[in-house]
Amino acid sequence: MRLIVADDEAGMSRTAADLFCEAVAAKPSSSVLVATGNTPMGMYAEIAARQAVGQCDCGQLRAIQLDEYLGIPAGDRRSLYGWMRRSFIDPLGIPDAQVMRLAGDAADPDAACAAFTTAIRAAGGIDISVLGLGPNGHLGFNEPPSAADAPTRVITLTEASIESNAVYWGSRDDVPRRAMTVGMDVLLAARLTIVVVSGERKREILQRMMSGPVSPDVPASLLQTADNVVVVADRAAAGELASTSAAGVRR
Ligand code: PGA
Numbered sequence: 001m002r003l004i005v006a007d008d009e010a011g012m013s014r015t016a017a018d019l020f021c022e023a024v025a026a027k028p029s030s031s032v033l034v035a036t037g038n039t040p041m042g043m044y045a046e047i048a049a050r051q052a053v054g055q056c057d058c059g060q061l062r063a064i065q066l067d068e069y070l071g072i073p074a075g076d077r078r079s080l081y082g083w084m085r086r087s088f089i090d091p092l093g094i095p096d097a098q099v100m101r102l103a104g105d106a107a108d109p110d111a112a113c114a115a116f117t118t119a120i121r122a123a124g125g126i127d128i129s130v131l132g133l134g135p136n137g138h139l140g141f142n143e144p145p146s147a148a149d150a151p152t153r154v155i156t157l158t159e160a161s162i163e164s165n166a167v168y169w170g171s172r173d174d175v176p177r178r179a180m181t182v183g184m185d186v187l188l189a190a191r192l193t194i195v196v197v198s199g200e201r202k203r204e205i206l207q208r209m210m211s212g213p214v215s216p217d218v219p220a221s222l223l224q225t226a227d228n229v230v231v232v233a234d235r236a237a238a239g240e241l242a243s244t245s246a247a248g249v250r251r
Contacts, residue, residue, distance in 0.1 A: 001210055001229045005238045009198045013042030016130075016196050016232045020047055021056035023128050023192050030127035031062040031120070033182065035140070036083040037132040038168075039196045048091035058092040062123060066131070067140040068104035069176035070154060078169050078176065079104070102180055113152040113180055120152075120186055129190035133197045136160035137205050137218035141181035145216035148225065151183040184219060188226045195223070197233040206237050 006012040020043065024030055050056040068080045075082070081101050089099055100119060106112035120126065131139050136158055142150055143158045156178050157165070166172045187193070197206050209220040210231065216222070223229045233241070 001224055001231055003210060003231045003233065003238070003241060005241070006232065006234050008236075009042060009234050012196055012198055012232050012234045013046050016040070016043040016194055017046035017050065017056075019192075019194050019230055019232070020128060020130070021050060024056055024058060024061065027127055028057060029060040029062070031064055031123050031125065033064050033066050033126045033129040033131075033187070033190065034084050034088050035066050035130050035132050036080045036087065039132040039198050040130055041087055043130070043196055044087045044091065051092060058094065060098075061092070061094055062098045062100065063089050063092075063094050064100040064120060064123075064126065064182075065102040067179055067181040068102045070104050070109060070178035070180060072176060073105045074101065078174065102182070104180055109154050109180060113154060116180075117152045117183065117186060120182070126186060126190040127192065129187060129193040131187070131193060131195045133195055133202055133205060133209060133220055134161060135164050135201065135205055137208060137220045139184070139187055139219050139223075141179040142184050142187070142219045144219055146184050146219040146222075147216045148188055148222050149185050150216075150219075151185055152181065153183060154178060154180050184222060188222060190226070191228060193223060193226060193229040195220070195229065195231045197231060197237045199234070200236045200239075202233075202237045203239045206231070206233060207239070207241060210241060 006015050051058055072079050103112050141155050162175045165175045208218050214221045214224050
């Protein structure tokens with residue numbers, strides 16, 4: 001795992017956009033796993049701004065949804081698909097035919113999860129995975145504990161995730177209790193993973209992700225075993241890692 005520490009959140013977004021656009025330039029038809037959550041929003045805005053001035057052409061990308069609440073249709077205000085559309089697909093002008101939606105409202109959610117994995121494999125796997133870091137160490141909704149071979153599946157949210165997701169939707173009662181997530185098996189096989197992390201409240205979990213024991217109890221720590229993972233953190237999140245990470249590259 002490589003760590004890049006930016007001075008602040010805006011710098012984190014710019015650096016993550018640099019990495020993303022470099023990868024897109026190398027393979028314009030990349031399959032991209034798209035996280036929602038607050039942390040990648042600045043990065044996505046930065047990518048869209050670059051595309052607007054001809055610096056990053058995202059028109060051929062395939063956008064793949066990372067997670068979704070169970071039973072939530074695409075039009076629901078809490079739909080993570082809707083959030084992905086507003087923040088990534090629409091600003092970048094990615095055609096519908098290149099979007100893979102994880103259908104939280106599928107009649108048979110387990111079958112939909114299995115079909116999603118098959119579709120990702122058929123698309124050639126994930127070229128670029130953009131992830132945030134849950135305060136409890138989750139990636140997507142791979143809640144602790146999640147093993148390295150955990151597949152795309154239906155999960156029950158932990159209390160910690162209900163709490164942190166309440167910030168998005170107003171209150172705890174607004175947060176659905178179950179969700180679907182792309183599995184750890186798919187995440188760990190991505191050709192490039194960009195994890196964006198900001199703010200002091202993520203400092204401890206970032207330490208555990210980068211240098212704690214590799215354990216299903218901190219699903220993000222499993223990224224220590226994956227190839228080509230770049231963590232882009234701001235200084236508030238990186239704390240001591242800013243100066244101590246042997247593998248770190250400082251900018
Ligand atoms: P955040 O969410 O980017 O809003 O902090 C990250 C996550 O819970 O995966």
